[in-house]
Amino acid sequence: MSLTLLYVQTLNGLQLGVLLFLIAAGLTLVFGVMDFVNLAHGVQYMIGAYLAAMFTALTGNFFFGLALALPCALLFGLLLEFFIFRHLYARDHLDQVLATFGIILTLNQAVKVIWGAAPLSVPIPEIFSGSVVLMPGLLYPVWRLVIIASGLAIALLLGLLVTKTRIGMLVRAGATNAPMVSALGVDIGRLFMIVFGFGAMLAGFAGAMVAPILSVEPGMGDNLLILTFVVIVIGGIGSIRGAFIAALLVGLVDTLGRSFGPSILRAFLDPAAASQTGRALAPMLIYILMAAVLFFRPAGLFPAKK
Amino acid sequence: MMKAKLFVTLGAVALMAGSAAAQEKLKVGIVVTLSGPSAVLGQQARDGFNLAVKQMGGKLGGLDTEVIVVDDELKPDVAVNKVKGLVERDQVNFVVGPIFSNVLQAIHKPVVDSNAFLISPNAGTSNFAGPQCNPNFFVTSYQNDQVHEVLGKTAQDKGYKRLFLLAPNYQAGKDSLAGVKRHFKGEIVGEVYTPLGQLDFSAELAQIAAAKPDAVFAFMPGGMGVNLVRQYRQAGLANIPFLSAFTVDESTLPAQKEAAIGFFGGANWAPDMKNPQNEAFVKAYEAAYNSVPGTYAMQAYDAALLIDAAIKSAGGKLSDKNALRAGLKKADFQSLRGNFKIGVNGYPIQDFYLVQVVQRPDGKFATSLREKVFSDYVDVYAKDCKPSN
The missing domain is CATH 3.40.50.2300 (Response regulator)
Incomplete structure (x- = not known):
C-alpha cells in the first residue's frame, strides 16, 4: 500500500465524486424544490452521453460536440417536463415512481433503436489525451483531471448561483415552502421548469464528459442513478452543498474502500479470508455509510430548512 | 411400352418424394x-x-x-x-x-x-x-473454460513470471480465473474481482500499475470490456501485455477501436482464418x-x-x-x-488459437490468428460424461 497508490486512488475517488455531484445536483433540486421523485434522471445522463457521441462524430471535434449536446440536453429536459412531468407534480410519489420508471424503459429502448445496441465510443480530445506525471511514479490521465476541474468549477458556479442570485433565492425559497413562494406572486410553474431543464443539462454534461472514458451504451445511467440517490439522501434532500459534500464522500469511500479494504483487513484476518471479506464488503461500504449517516442525522448532513 | 411404364413409375416416385418433402x-x-x-x-x-x-x-x-x-x-x-x-x-x-x-x-x-x-x-x-x-x-x-485456458497456457509458454488477474465477481468470473490457473504456474500478483457491471476501472488500473506485473489477464465481457480496454490504454499501461477472454472481439471492437490494437484474446477461430x-x-x-x-x-x-x-x-x-x-x-x-x-x-473437439487485435486495410478492426495453442483439444470434463445416461 504505497503512498503513490493512495494519491492516485484519492484522485480517482474525487473524479467519481464530482461526476456524482453533477448528476445529484439536478436530482436534489428537483426532489427538494418540487417534491418530485424523478427516477428518469439517470436517463438524462445517458442522453447527454449519446448526444455528445453523435455530435462529436458529426463535427469531428469533441468541443463542438459538447457545445451542441448541451443545448439539446436542455431542450430534451424541457420537453420531458412540458409533456410528461408537469402533469405528475400533484400526484403522489408512487405515481411519479411508476411513470418515471416507464420513461427509463422507453428511453433505453428508444436509444437502442436510434443508435443501436452496440456501445459507442468517443475519442479523447487531442490536447487532453495521454497522461501527466504529477510526481515521480504518479502518472495520471489528463482527461480525468479535466473532469475533476470542470466538476469543481461547476460546483462553485452553482453555489454562487444558488446563494447570490435572485433565481437562486427563489429556488431556496421554493425548497422550503413552495405554496408561499407562489402566493407571493412568483410563477412557480416556470421556476420548476427552469430548475428541471437546468438539472437535465447538468446530468447531460456529466454524461458528455465521461463519454471519452466510459462506453456509451443503453442503460448506462441506471447503475449511477442508485448511487446518486444515496448521495442526495446522505447530503440532505434539496441541498446543493449537501449534495457536493456527500458526492465527494461517496466517491472517496467507494474508491478507497475497493482498493484498500482487502489490505487493511489483512491486518486482522488471514490473507484468503481478508480478500474474500474485502471483496464482499467493498460494494457495501457506501450503503453502510448511508445507514450510519441516517442513524445520526435522519434528514441527511445538510437538510434544507423547513 | 416398358419404357413408358418405367417413366410413369419414376414420375410417381418423384411425386411421392415431392409430397413427402412438402409435408416434412x-x-x-x-x-x-x-x-x-x-x-x-x-x-x-x-x-x-x-x-x-x-x-x-x-x-x-x-x-x-x-x-x-x-x-x-x-x-x-x-x-x-x-x-x-x-x-x-x-x-x-x-x-x-x-x-x-x-x-x-x-x-x-x-x-x-x-x-x-x-x-x-x-x-x-x-x-x-x-x-x-x-x-x-x-x-x-x-466448453467455456477452454477459452480462458488458452490465455493461461500462453502466459506460461511465453515465460511470464508474474500475472495480474481481473474478472467480474460472479460464477463465470471465478470459473475464468480457475481456467487460467490450470495452465499458468507462475506467481499471481493480484486477483481482483469487480462488481458485475462496473464501468470505471480507475481503482483497479492503479493497482495494476503499482503491482507492475509481466502481463495482465482480464475477463470482462461486453460493455465492461470496452471501458476496461480504453481506460487501460489511457492509463499508459499498454506496454504490459494484455491477455483476455471475451473482452476484445468483433462485438466490442467497433467501440474499442485503436485502443485495443495489439491486445490478445483466445478463440477457436478468427475472421482471417x-x-x-x-x-x-x-x-x-x-x-x-x-x-x-x-x-x-x-x-x-x-x-x-x-x-x-x-x-x-x-x-x-x-x-x-x-x-x-x-x-x-x-x-x-x-x-x-x-x-x-x-x-x-x-461438445466440440477443435483447435484453439491466440488471437490479436489488428486494424484491417479497410479501416475496420478485427481479431487475427497468431498461433495455435491447443490442437484437437478435448475439454477436461468430457471424461466424466457417461454417454449411456
Missing part, C-alpha cells in the same frame, strides 16, 4: 439475447444462422425451413417460458441458443426432455459437459450486415450447417430421432474453423 417441414427456434447491453451478441448469432439458411436457399437438409427467433432478454425465467412456447406450441425440431450460460442452465431441461434437440451456438457450461451430459444436447462453440468457406462466409456476412462477424456469428452459422448435415444423414426423416442424433454426432460438414468434431459429450 423443418422448424428451428432461435433463442438468443436481443435486448439489453449484450444484444449485439445475439444479433450476431441470429444473423449468422439466417445467413446460412439463406445461402442454402431456405432449406436445411433439403427441407423447407422456418426459423422462429425469440429474445430471451438475458432473463432465465423469460427464456424458459419462450422456449416452452417453441417446443410445445410451435413444435420446433431444433432449438438453437442461447448466448449466456445462466440462460442455458434454465432452458436445458425443458428442451432436452421434449421432442427437440438443443444446439448451443455459444454457452458451454461445465456441468453439461461432465456428469450431466445429455444425448439431446450439442454445442458448436466450446484461411480456408475458402470461411473467406466466402466473412465476405457474405459483411455484405449483408455491414459489420465484421465474430465467433458468435461463426458458431451459429456452423450450427445451421450441423443441422443440415444431420438431416441429410438421416435421409430427411425428422421423426427418426436416433438417426438425427447419429447425424449430429457425425457432424459431417466443413466447419468454417476447419478442424471440428463432436466429442462424446456433445
Whole structure:
C-alpha cells in the first residue's frame, strides 16, 4: 500500500465524486424544490452521453460536440417536463415512481433503436489525451483531471448561483415552502421548469464528459442513478452543498474502500479470508455509510430548512 | 411400352418424394439475447444462422425451413417460458441458443426432455459437459473454460513470471480465473474481482500499475470490456501485455477501436482464418450486415450447417430421432474453423488459437490468428460424461 497508490486512488475517488455531484445536483433540486421523485434522471445522463457521441462524430471535434449536446440536453429536459412531468407534480410519489420508471424503459429502448445496441465510443480530445506525471511514479490521465476541474468549477458556479442570485433565492425559497413562494406572486410553474431543464443539462454534461472514458451504451445511467440517490439522501434532500459534500464522500469511500479494504483487513484476518471479506464488503461500504449517516442525522448532513 | 411404364413409375416416385418433402417441414427456434447491453451478441448469432439458411436457399437438409427467433432478454425465467412456447406450441425440431450460460442452465431441461434437440451456438457450461451430459444436447462453440485456458497456457509458454488477474465477481468470473490457473504456474500478483457491471476501472488500473506485473489477464465481457480496454490504454499501461477472454472481439471492437490494437484474446477461430468457406462466409456476412462477424456469428452459422448435415444423414426423416442424433454426432460438414468434431459429450473437439487485435486495410478492426495453442483439444470434463445416461 504505497503512498503513490493512495494519491492516485484519492484522485480517482474525487473524479467519481464530482461526476456524482453533477448528476445529484439536478436530482436534489428537483426532489427538494418540487417534491418530485424523478427516477428518469439517470436517463438524462445517458442522453447527454449519446448526444455528445453523435455530435462529436458529426463535427469531428469533441468541443463542438459538447457545445451542441448541451443545448439539446436542455431542450430534451424541457420537453420531458412540458409533456410528461408537469402533469405528475400533484400526484403522489408512487405515481411519479411508476411513470418515471416507464420513461427509463422507453428511453433505453428508444436509444437502442436510434443508435443501436452496440456501445459507442468517443475519442479523447487531442490536447487532453495521454497522461501527466504529477510526481515521480504518479502518472495520471489528463482527461480525468479535466473532469475533476470542470466538476469543481461547476460546483462553485452553482453555489454562487444558488446563494447570490435572485433565481437562486427563489429556488431556496421554493425548497422550503413552495405554496408561499407562489402566493407571493412568483410563477412557480416556470421556476420548476427552469430548475428541471437546468438539472437535465447538468446530468447531460456529466454524461458528455465521461463519454471519452466510459462506453456509451443503453442503460448506462441506471447503475449511477442508485448511487446518486444515496448521495442526495446522505447530503440532505434539496441541498446543493449537501449534495457536493456527500458526492465527494461517496466517491472517496467507494474508491478507497475497493482498493484498500482487502489490505487493511489483512491486518486482522488471514490473507484468503481478508480478500474474500474485502471483496464482499467493498460494494457495501457506501450503503453502510448511508445507514450510519441516517442513524445520526435522519434528514441527511445538510437538510434544507423547513 | 416398358419404357413408358418405367417413366410413369419414376414420375410417381418423384411425386411421392415431392409430397413427402412438402409435408416434412423443418422448424428451428432461435433463442438468443436481443435486448439489453449484450444484444449485439445475439444479433450476431441470429444473423449468422439466417445467413446460412439463406445461402442454402431456405432449406436445411433439403427441407423447407422456418426459423422462429425469440429474445430471451438475458432473463432465465423469460427464456424458459419462450422456449416452452417453441417446443410445445410451435413444435420446433431444433432449438438453437442461447448466448449466456445462466440462460442455458434454465432452458436445458425443458428442451432436452421434449421432442427437440438443443444446439448451443455459444454457452458451454461445465456441468453439461461432465456428469450431466445429455444425448439431446450439442454445442458448436466450446466448453467455456477452454477459452480462458488458452490465455493461461500462453502466459506460461511465453515465460511470464508474474500475472495480474481481473474478472467480474460472479460464477463465470471465478470459473475464468480457475481456467487460467490450470495452465499458468507462475506467481499471481493480484486477483481482483469487480462488481458485475462496473464501468470505471480507475481503482483497479492503479493497482495494476503499482503491482507492475509481466502481463495482465482480464475477463470482462461486453460493455465492461470496452471501458476496461480504453481506460487501460489511457492509463499508459499498454506496454504490459494484455491477455483476455471475451473482452476484445468483433462485438466490442467497433467501440474499442485503436485502443485495443495489439491486445490478445483466445478463440477457436478468427475472421482471417484461411480456408475458402470461411473467406466466402466473412465476405457474405459483411455484405449483408455491414459489420465484421465474430465467433458468435461463426458458431451459429456452423450450427445451421450441423443441422443440415444431420438431416441429410438421416435421409430427411425428422421423426427418426436416433438417426438425427447419429447425424449430429457425425457432424459431417466443413466447419468454417476447419478442424471440428463432436466429442462424446456433445461438445466440440477443435483447435484453439491466440488471437490479436489488428486494424484491417479497410479501416475496420478485427481479431487475427497468431498461433495455435491447443490442437484437437478435448475439454477436461468430457471424461466424466457417461454417454449411456
